[in-house]
Amino acid sequence: MPRTSPRIGSGPAAAACALLLLLGAAATGCDSAEPTNNGPTARPAPAGPLGNRIGPLFVDDTDGMRACTAAVVHSRGHNLLITAAHCAAPRGVPLDGLVFAPGYRDQRAPYGSWPVNAVLVDPRWGPDENEGYDVAFLTVGTVRGRQIEDAMGAFTLATGLGFGLDVTVTGYPNNAVSPITCEGLTTSRSNTQQRFDCAGFTDGTSGSPWVTEQGQVVGVIGGYQQGGNSPEVSYSVAFGDRLADLYRQAGG
Template identity: 35%
Template sequence: MTGSHIPVPPISLLVAKFFAPLLAASTISALPAPPVLLTANRPSTPLAGAPFGGMPQIGELVWQNPDGSPGAKLCSAVAVDSAGGDLIATAAHCLGGVVSRIGAPMTVAYIPGSDKGSRPYGVWYPTRIIRPPQWMNGVKNPDFDIAFATVARQGDPRPLAFVTGSEHFGAVPSTGRLAVLVGYPYTSPDPIACRTRVRFRSPTQLELDCAGFPGGISGGPVLTDIDPDTGIGTVVGVMGGYQDGGTRSDITYAAALTPAIRQLYREAAQY
């Protein structure tokens, strides 16, 4: 899917509704089993990010080149459940000023399951971007550092979740809950993951201790309850929030999925 750069038409709601009943039956059984790195039931030893071969539900968010082809790394993102099956979540600071076009300034693309520059599930382009007003217009409230985008792939009417599966969207986890951080650092050709216990900097900010999480991991998911067969888990945050995710590579933050954020998600997911 790298040779043509014709603008992508939005997937119609009728097409999405047609495929929605097929998602559970056709996607889950075809997904690769996740590595133990994602599913073990204790914190990582050492408590640090480790590279792995990627999972289809999680991917890189990259800048587009002028011709619309994928360019430099920007952030990380994750597919989440929605009525249309075409929704990704990332950090709001990753989508500031971004527009949903192809081959124009301030445009991005999503590459699910990328590893060492591969594109095993193609390149997906935003058709709609949803950002919280609490982040927009210079406000940048760190408790709302999350955004959503609907995406489509050129020449393919199937929604993203039909191809890659999607994670469930959760709520605020309990202190001490085991969670998995997954992201795409600028400094690595591979995605990295780390299992750690959830702590809280404040009631609205998760604090997660894992070394080796530098720039690029923003927007990557914080997951719980990952199914060892499908890799599908529950998103309880995306890396960002306080200090855009933190100024130290061994401490990462994420805005807690408060009722206000969950309402934004419901609005984004209804199409």
């Protein structure tokens, strides 16, 4: 089961509550096994150009409900984000009204609010939310005539690199005013799922990118248990051929 405080966020209004019911299984960053409490803990993420490629997703605008974390990835159209499918298409149905705020800090969006125009998920994600396909690509519109990759830069997307990778995971917990970050090694949970051990990735951090020193996104929090059931351990779909196919369809 997802943990009591799921990572997707909370909303005060009745409409937002209905959305939360739809997103209620969207817990992230954890494991059903007994967590280890002697591992690393995430710390506040420093500001900078690389971190500014990451931001929270909101519903309607930056004053609305926060719903997960996303990151800019390179594409032919210079307009692509990556996040978890359970963030952007719960039960297989794309959410309307999402906006992305790169580099969001202290309740401010210094680089603007970018509207999500389209959501692409693998058809096998579907109403049953198949954990092997918990990744989504989002295309965003322009702000002041600029594409988001031209404004913020972008990570590259890498598939087929296997496990045992040094990565930095950065995300936006709903209970923090700024992002958190942590470094560590990826490990294998199965052929299609990978794991990252670091405490602190609570509600709001679904979709957080796993980035190598080379600037490659090799995972996003999601997948098994929609990311996990305790804040000490997070999961991601293993990025392989299936994800590479979806990325090409998205314009990567």
